[in-house]
Amino acid sequence: MNYNWNWSIFLEPSPEGAGTYADMLLSGLSWTIATALSSWIIAFVLGSLVGVLRTLPSAGAQRIGTAYVELFRNVPLLVQMFLWYFVLPEVLPGNAGTWLKQLPNAPFYTAVVCLGFFTASRVAEQVRAGIQSLPRGQRMAGTAMGLTVAQTYRYVLLPNAYRIILPPLTSEFLNNLKNTSVALTIGLLELTARARSMQEFSFQVFEAFTAATILYVLINLVVITAASFLERSVAVPGTR
């Protein structure tokens, strides 16, 4: 093994002009976090909606929900990324396509929308499982109390279901965070992309990837800690 370790590489200025290699990685980290959080908002809202659709009594609503989930789960994320980035602007009518292509920060917005729609299909499955795991009596009790379907979901089913699915939702959140790295293929300068360019500029492969690894592990630990804190604080007293 003749590899020249050089851990002080992080303090050397990066060839991009502004800041050191460490700054470069940290800027990647902030893009990763920004993308993960923004796409999670879409994923959570849309996923809850689709998950609810799949549990409604209406057969039409169930079919729409199922179609959404099957479509987004059976195409690889990378292909979906290409569809949003390369294909969508071409098939949109003239002006809209041009506007999309000239959008500043296009990789960021594309990645957010793509990951949002992709993760929504997974969130939807969790929401559906959560609602279906509740005793049937809860829905019936809601109806018997004179609540509308929307009210039953808002006040009875969803508050219970979200509490049950908090642990799998946490791992979906982490998956979403890791999936942001796929966006490097469309030019998003997130953490993995930055580690890769640091390797290309400096030839210090293992230092760059070790730093990225440590950062990913740290975010994971932070998210897991925050989630278990959240789980404790929202738990209904007496249920555990």
Next chain:
Amino acid sequence: MFSNFDFSVIGSSLPYLFGQGMVFTVTLTALAAGMGVVLGTLLAMMRLSGVPGLKHIAKVYVELMRSLPLVLVIFWFYFLVPYIGAWVTRAPNPIQVGAFSSALITFTLFEAAYFSEIMRAGIQSISKGQTGAANALGMTYWQTMANVILPQAFRNMLPLLLTQTIVLFQDTSLVYVLSLTDFLGAASKVAQRDGRLVEMYLFAAVVYFAVCFTASFLVRRLQRRVAIIR
């Protein structure tokens, strides 16, 4: 809306797309899944063994792999494997490893972490009484595992293992970052050569969807057939 597009590019590149691209994807998926399940089962056994050192090594390995994005792991091994190879064979310089072997090692080691979580659940799903009964019959640890626990664990977990393999099939598209010619890589190369991004990427999406949708449908049917009624 599709007036500017020329879908005949798909027909002329079919032999390349399937003959090279899809063969690469399927071979990589099958080999990585097979080796990943074996390694994953060993990791699960280590984690459940209760032996302090083994247990912790397996836990750290699985947790580390699961907290990293696959793209980063692909890069890691792409650069690391030549050094490991040199270390194993005592060669003075990093050895040349083909792109396919590099990808195969990466996916095996990465997916083993996910398979091991499935197998851990599978082994734990078998009641303790069975291990006790096997011990009472005088079976060794390996005999108990091979003849009593693992066959049932595999049966219980078969649908999950296959579902994870479908995920693996989709994930192999990420070898794109190493410019390998898997199915998506082949589609992408034709797309860029002929300037037909829309047609090729749509076609790739349709093929992936058809394969994965059919496969998950078959897994659901299998799930109903192998389920042990208790």
